[in-house]
Amino acid sequence: MKAIDIAKKVNSGEVSALEIITETLTGIKEKNPSLNAFLEVFEEDAIKRAKEIDTLPQNQKGKLAGVPIAIKDNILYEGHVCSCASKMLANYKAPYNATVVQKLLKEGAIIVGRTNMDEFAMGSSNENSAFGPVKNPLDLARVPGGSSGGSAAAVASGMVPVALGSDTGGSIRQPASFCGVVGIKPTYGSVSRYGLTAFASSADQIGPITNNIEDNELVLSVISGEDKNDSTSKPYPKNKEEKQNFTLGVPNDFLVNLELPTAEAFKQSIELFKSKGVQIKEVALPHAKFAAPCYHILTASEASSNLARFDGLRYGYNVKDAKDLEDTYLKNRSAFGPEVKRRIILGTFSLSSAHSGDFYLQAQKVRELIKQDFQKALKEVDAIIMPTTPNGAFKIGEVENILTLYLADLFTCPANMAGVPAITIPFGKDKNNMPLGLQICGNYFDENLLYKIAKLAEGE
Numbered sequence: 001m002k003a004i005d006i007a008k009k010v011n012s013g014e015v016s017a018l019e020i021i022t023e024t025l026t027g028i029k030e031k032n033p034s035l036n037a038f039l040e041v042f043e044e045d046a047i048k049r050a051k052e053i054d055t056l057p058q059n060q061k062g063k064l065a066g067v068p069i070a071i072k073d074n075i076l077y078e079g080h081v082c083s084c085a086s087k088m089l090a091n092y093k094a095p096y097n098a099t100v101v102q103k104l105l106k107e108g109a110i111i112v113g114r115t116n117m118d119e120f121a122m123g124s125s126n127e128n129s130a131f132g133p134v135k136n137p138l139d140l141a142r143v144p145g146g147s148s149g150g151s152a153a154a155v156a157s158g159m160v161p162v163a164l165g166s167d168t169g170g171s172i173r174q175p176a177s178f179c180g181v182v183g184i185k186p187t188y189g190s191v192s193r194y195g196l197t198a199f200a201s202s203a204d205q206i207g208p209i210t211n212n213i214e215d216n217e218l219v220l221s222v223i224s225g226e227d228k229n230d231s232t233s234k235p236y237p238k239n240k241e242e243k244q245n246f247t248l249g250v251p252n253d254f255l256v257n258l259e260l261p262t263a264e265a266f267k268q269s270i271e272l273f274k275s276k277g278v279q280i281k282e283v284a285l286p287h288a289k290f291a292a293p294c295y296h297i298l299t300a301s302e303a304s305s306n307l308a309r310f311d312g313l314r315y316g317y318n319v320k321d322a323k324d325l326e327d328t329y330l331k332n333r334s335a336f337g338p339e340v341k342r343r344i345i346l347g348t349f350s351l352s353s354a355h356s357g358d359f360y361l362q363a364q365k366v367r368e369l370i371k372q373d374f375q376k377a378l379k380e381v382d383a384i385i386m387p388t389t390p391n392g393a394f395k396i397g398e399v400e401n402i403l404t405l406y407l408a409d410l411f412t413c414p415a416n417m418a419g420v421p422a423i424t425i426p427f428g429k430d431k432n433n434m435p436l437g438l439q440i441c442g443n444y445f446d447e448n449l450l451y452k453i454a455k456l457a458e459g460e
């Protein structure tokens, strides 16, 4: 059932939240063992909440009354473990609720569990989890994408109608695309990051993954908004003009060498938009091709600083048998997996006084140019379309080369570098009959417009 229908029926009393949650928990028990999408299911808690919601007066149970929602394991839910799929935080219990969790609870949602992810949100396949990979529900031999792979798999398998993910360079959109569901990375600052374990603070954004656009819109309307606990958060500007006719931009200069099934699907999406009266115009994003390297330098730099507190002394895994301070650091910090270590080393190097001018500062300048590209292009068109990923889901263990993995985010990173919103919807299939995604990027706070445009292509 759609989230929007669950909320309606629970509000009117047609079904109880308890019935919904009981069915959800049964489904998770059946499906999760083969998928490994949930790291933990908050069964008792969820049942208790459902009963509470059922005691509330009719039609006052909230916009998400009784809707079962899964959260990525880097979002704090008070009293529950939040491990970031890392041995480092395996037993860390959240001391408070993330703002998004608070907002969901206030609207009657039920947080059913925490989903598996690439450790500290670093990865594109979910193979970097310390607790085993997630399987793609459409083909168990394939990855679900990452880093919010558990969230995407939980939704695509029908275990929950909604899951939250976080997206720093594509971690909502790429797994949503690999699993054939809808995911949005909202405008930077539109959803509070308070209670989201930071990977790269200047790019991290929380967003919903759902089976359809309407549900996505509903959940984003609940979790977005200014928050005094996140100084980078901003309210949506009021009275945005409601457009009826759209012009979409295609950045041909960026989309060179598209492989066949992806190129074909993208072409079809353009034809579809044209058939619905949408104008298509070529736009230039001359610096977008530098977004992936720029992203990796900047986010690794920020991660090296953000993750410094996980040393077992302030937070995290702490061995008891260390001889001295150096040994303590060596042993405690070894709780990180190889990808996290690689990024910390890369980031520390990029920030070091001898090299920051060549790497970190240079990447900041490139980021500015990418932003300007988007601003310029979005003066000419309402939104920009492109494939979400170069290819569909690959097999678990198939991609060993780190750089090849990094390129899975080729088309998603630019929106994070520019801070603009971007949505992915399923569109077309790859050569293995796995889903491909169509990405629509808009101007700051233009999420409503993105949803409108996406609806023109939904279910096609």
Ligand code: GLN
Pocket (backbone or CB within 6 Å): 121, 122, 123, 124, 146, 147, 166, 167, 168, 169, 170, 171, 172, 199, 406, 409
């Ligand atoms: N896949 C990207 C990476 O490996 C993006 C991660 C993210 O958005 N959190 O960094």
